[in-house]
Amino acid sequence: MNKHLIMAALCCYSSFSFAGFDVITLGAKGGIQDGNLTAFMLKSNTDNNYITLDAGSIVNGLIAATNKGAFNDMMAPISSPYTQEGYILTQKIQGYFISHAHLDHIAGLIIASPDDSNKPIYALPSVHQTISQDYFNWKAWPNFTSQGEGFKLGKYELAPLTINQWLPIANTELKVKAFPLSHSGAESTAFLFKNAANEVIIYLGDTGPDAVEKSTALDTIWQQIAPYIQQKKLKGIFIETSFSNSTPDKLLFGHLTPRWLLTELDSLAGYVGGEQPLKDLNVIITHIKHSLKKGTNPQTVIEQELQADNKLGVNFIFTEQGDRTLL
């Protein structure tokens, strides 16, 4: 068999056993840079439609992704009335998953809402309550949802998630299961997504470490996802590292540092068991805060601190706005 045939055989064999996920970073930062706040597009590699993981920045992220060529294989048809970013927003994004209602996770959705297409906003009931009462209430913003105060424009269905229960996501091949997270008094959410090949990927919204939050939320999630790692079905973990190790616990306000993330990953490794159980696991670092101070870039410090103590051998991934990443 010549080299090309071997490559083709490998390609086709792997497409049966492995689909993977496609991620586009719309917003990479945990604050304070408006226009680049936490949001990712996600789909299965065997699917055409995306959902978003949080929605801190939407249109600005779509413009950045268009400029970086992330949508070169899904160009708006000539007949479409939309720009490229308009086409992706209105035709390709089939729903939003909001981990919690802090502005840095939902501002992009609110601002884009007048020109958005109809789609569900998936979240836990406590998150929907804040979205409905505090944003789409005709005082902060017109009510584009189908519930809550005043006239309902009905563009967004607030689709509730039930903790620890699989739910099919309309117009995609994905299913989702939600888990609560503890975020300094606020309820945040982790979303576990499964594709048609039974592969999974997990996205965690803002969270503090269990020890600081006096919670077992992360411990519960680690127990739940350990079997997928044993079966080599987990394609990646999105998790925050907002601050560097120099931040004392009392100033974390429901966030993680490199030290705390590594501690949490150690507990996950304990549930998986065996030799180097998390070796090469994709861990996508989210929510690093933009800094207004001169000197070292927080991302450089966080990256160094994570790598310096990476005894587990995980594959830390740092993405920038507009990047497309296959996992």
Ligand SMILES: [Zn+2]
């Ligand atoms: Zn946040």
Ligand SMILES: [Zn+2]
């Ligand atoms: Zn938050």
